[in-house]
Amino acid sequence: MSMIAAFVMASFTVPEKIGAEPQSMLWLLPLAAAIAVVYKATKLPKITAGNFLKETAILFCSIVVIYTIAALVLFALAWLVIE
Amino acid sequence: MPRYSKENRVLSLLIVGLLAWLVPGAGHLMLKEKKRAIIIFAAVVLTFCIGLYIGSIGVIDLFGTSAIYVKVAQFMNPPVAVALGYCTDGGAYPVYGWPNEIGQVYTMTSGLLNLLCIVNAVYLAYLCRTEMAGC
Numbered sequence: 001m002s003m004i005a006a007f008v009m010a011s012f013t014v015p016e017k018i019g020a021e022p023q024s025m026l027w028l029l030p031l032a033a034a035i036a037v038v039y040k041a042t043k044l045p046k047i048t049a050g051n052f053l054k055e056t057a058i059l060f061c062s063i064v065v066i067y068t069i070a071a072l073v074l075f076a077l078a079w080l081v082i083e
Numbered sequence: 084m085p086r087y088s089k090e091n092r093v094l095s096l097l098i099v100g101l102l103a104w105l106v107p108g109a110g111h112l113m114l115k116e117k118k119r120a121i122i123i124f125a126a127v128v129l130t131f132c133i134g135l136y137i138g139s140i141g142v143i144d145l146f147g148t149s150a151i152y153v154k155v156a157q158f159m160n161p162p163v164a165v166a167l168g169y170c171t172d173g174g175a176y177p178v179y180g181w182p183n184e185i186g187q188v189y190t191m192t193s194g195l196l197n198l199l200c201i202v203n204a205v206y207l208a209y210l211c212r213t214e215m216a217g218c
Contacts, residue, residue: 015139015182027137027185031192034130038196041122042203052122 036060099208103201110204123200130193131160138186141176143167153187159194
């Protein structure tokens, strides 16, 4: 087995070090992008590069805004419970 | 225009659904939707691989103690997830905490996105077979 193959396989057998930090929330962004891309790929009647990118970007931004609102509401609820 | 018997229609829908589960986007490719197929394949496989990279293959827990919704969502991934489930059975690749949770969310989401694509491919095939769409 070559060194590259061993390195790639090792990457998938050992978990990344991710702590409970605010920056960890950034892992939501690729997930939102994947959801937006697949959803628009199934829903658009005809796929052209410009239209697809535009629609996907709009949906991606909508998801991120909803994420942010949900986070703020949960943060406010948690603050109310603690205080 | 060729007319299809009911049995042939059901069989073709089953084949499209099975292909779409085996390889993400293959159902759309069979319906000559090449662009959609490429986009779906890239997005679903990339999401699944990111999940495995973050949490390792240990996040695939089809036969372990994970909640049933985790298992069902991960099972919707292509059969490679089932093969990985056998590999990780018995806790050979333990993973805990945030990497486990984020990895599970990614692999579950890729499975559910694949399910969406399966349903969409079968629906498009149904429209084509009943000659309601211009396929």
